[in-house]
Amino acid sequence: xxxxxxxxxxxxxxxxxxxxxxxxxxxxxxxxxxxxxxxxxxxxxxxxxxxxxxxxxxxxxxxxxxxxxxxxxxxxxxxxxxxxxxxxxxxxxxxxxxxxxxxxxxxxxxxxxxxxxxxxxxxxxxxxxxxxxxxxxxx
Amino acid sequence: xxxxxxxxxxxxxxxxxxxxxxxxxxxxxxxxxxxxxxxxxxxxxxxxxxxxxxxxxxxxxxxxxxxxxxxxxxxxxxxxxxxxxxxxxxxxxxxxxxxxxxxxxxxxxxxxxxxxxxxxxxxxxxxxxxxxxxxxxxxxxxxxxxxxxxxxxxxxxxxxxxxxxxxxxxxxxxxxxxxxx
Numbered sequence: 001x002x003x004x005x006x007x008x009x010x011x012x013x014x015x016x017x018x019x020x021x022x023x024x025x026x027x028x029x030x031x032x033x034x035x036x037x038x039x040x041x042x043x044x045x046x047x048x049x050x051x052x053x054x055x056x057x058x059x060x061x062x063x064x065x066x067x068x069x070x071x072x073x074x075x076x077x078x079x080x081x082x083x084x085x086x087x088x089x090x091x092x093x094x095x096x097x098x099x100x101x102x103x104x105x106x107x108x109x110x111x112x113x114x115x116x117x118x119x120x121x122x123x124x125x126x127x128x129x130x131x132x133x134x135x136x137x138x139x
Numbered sequence: 140x141x142x143x144x145x146x147x148x149x150x151x152x153x154x155x156x157x158x159x160x161x162x163x164x165x166x167x168x169x170x171x172x173x174x175x176x177x178x179x180x181x182x183x184x185x186x187x188x189x190x191x192x193x194x195x196x197x198x199x200x201x202x203x204x205x206x207x208x209x210x211x212x213x214x215x216x217x218x219x220x221x222x223x224x225x226x227x228x229x230x231x232x233x234x235x236x237x238x239x240x241x242x243x244x245x246x247x248x249x250x251x252x253x254x255x256x257x258x259x260x261x262x263x264x265x266x267x268x269x270x271x272x273x274x275x276x277x278x279x280x281x282x283x284x285x286x287x288x289x290x291x292x293x294x295x296x297x298x299x300x301x302x303x304x305x306x307x308x309x310x311x312x313x314x315x316x317x318x319x320x
Binding site: 017020021024025027028031032035047048049050051052053054055067102105106107108109110111112113114115118119121122123125126127128129130131132133134135136 | 156265
């Protein structure tokens with residue numbers, strides 16, 4: 001009369017994907033947390049360039065100056081646009097700390113918005129600056 | 140005789156996580172692709188502030204100064220020559236060889252970069268990219284002060300040299316339209 005009914009105690013043909021889901025979720029969360037951290041300064045649409053390089057130089061993290069579409073310059077992630085004097089001060093302290101200066105300018109801005117930043121860099125006795133770009137894939 | 144065996148037909152107590160896995164995997168792939176695409180850079184030089192008491196030696200008479208300009212329409216010029224997007228790299232290579240030939244007397248090849256204030260930044264970056272394309276050996280000197288309006292035809296950038304000993308208002312020295320080799 002009695003009979004084993006159901007596959008419960010039999011061999012399950014499904015792959016157990018629970019550990020897979022666990023690992024993938026953890027990876028996803030790691031990437032979601034790291035991605036905004038990697039992005040410094042304001043969020044701008046960077047121009048694309050074939051010859052942009054990833055700087056592998058050791059040393060302190062560079063100072064980020066962002067130039068938005070409206071042509072305003074921001075130091076790091078500041079809420080308020082920086083005045084020329086503030087830019088010079090920030091770059092001078094960057095020079096003192098041996099930091100490089102990375103200029104992230106929006107692709108839609110005009111060159112006239114970037115020129116003052118370079119001028120301030122020159123006044124702050126910087127030797128050069130890095131212009132941020134996105135790598136253009138393919139030749 | 141026949142009998143339904145197994146829970147196959149009964150209600151499954153497991154949550155169906157297949158769509159969840161699909162979505163999560165797609166998100167994961169998106170983030171993995173986006174992460175390495177971030178910030179690369181192009182290094183440029185800016186002028187060193189000039190010490191007014193410093194004595195600037197007059198430039199040699201055959202000084203070769205190369206000025207790359209982007210006008211307000213986004214058209215590229217080298218000194219007095221207008222470039223098209225197609226021939227820019229080839230022309231810049233020729234300029235590079237001309238500058239390289241003078242390396243012994245004038246130091247490493249320097250190209251001065253200037254763009255009109257109205258020029259799109261994307262065009263300026265395209266120009267910088269083309270310069271790097273023509274040769275990675277260029278030292279790119281950004282001009283931070285606007286050229287005098289009359290300087291539109293003047294190939295020598297006054298006082299904007301990124302290296303010490305930069306020549307202020309050097310006499311115009313346009314090299315031949317086709318520098319040797």
